[in-house]
Amino acid sequence: MPHLRSLELDDIGVDTDLSDRPWSRYIRAISSLIGLQHCKLRKLKYYLSISRADDLLYTTIAGHGRYTSPGDRFRLVFRDGHDSIELHGVNVGEKIKELANYVAAAEAQKLQKIASDNRVIDLVVGIIDAIEDQSTNKESALS
Numbered sequence: 001m002p003h004l005r006s007l008e009l010d011d012i013g014v015d016t017d018l019s020d021r022p023w024s025r026y027i028r029a030i031s032s033l034i035g036l037q038h039c040k041l042r043k044l045k046y047y048l049s050i051s052r053a054d055d056l057l058y059t060t061i062a063g064h065g066r067y068t069s070p071g072d073r074f075r076l077v078f079r080d081g082h083d084s085i086e087l088h089g090v091n092v093g094e095k096i097k098e099l100a101n102y103v104a105a106a107e108a109q110k111l112q113k114i115a116s117d118n119r120v121i122d123l124v125v126g127i128i129d130a131i132e133d134q135s136t137n138k139e140s141a142l143s
Contacts, residue, residue, distance in 0.1 A: 003035030013045030013073060017062045018125075019111060022046070023076055024104035031096035042084035046074040046125065059120060064111060069120040074110070077126035078101065102142055 006022045007030065029041065035122050039129055048059045050072045050091045059069040079102070106126045114120055 004033050005035055006038040007033065007036060008038075008040040009042070009044065010040075011043040011045075013047045015047045015058065016076065017047075017049065018046055018107065019064060020063045024100050024107055027096060027103055028100035031100060033093070036096075037090065037093045038086075038088050039096060040084065040086040043078040045085075048072050048074065051056065052130070061111065064115055066117050067114055070125075071123050074123045074125045076106070077124055078102075079127060081127055101108045 014026070016022045023046065027041070030036070048071075049067065050069065051058045051060065051066075057069050057071070058066045059072075060066045075083060077083055079098075085099065087099075089095075103126075110125045
């Protein structure tokens with residue numbers, strides 16, 4: 001039975017309310033692909049459900065509430081601030097699992113920041129070095 005050896009996702013998004021942590025979930029699923037030796041992810045986005053009232057845009061995050069928002073999509077960035085990552089080699093699955101952990105932490109941090117600010121200040125999810133420094137260094141392979 002053939003296995004997928006290379007996967008590239010470019011400029012795509014998921015329709016979400018962010019609280020379901022979809023990119024981390026999908027990235028974790030990618031990590032289980034047997035025989036994967038190359039993975040490139042570029043310009044991953046979260047499409048938001050936007051409502052308008054009083055000339056303001058709002059996004060509703062399930063279980064968290066409604067927040068003013070400057071736009072209709074978050075973009076995922078990685079630790080170095082780039083919007084892409086490319087992984088090669090025999091241990092790509094393990095690196096992708098570490099990436100999924102990073103993305104899950106970034107998504108959780110973004111929700112926490114929105115709740116504490118009571119609004120969406122920027123549309124970036126990622127770059128969470130302070131949280132990573134306190135972790136068990138599972139993300140070290142991504143630096």
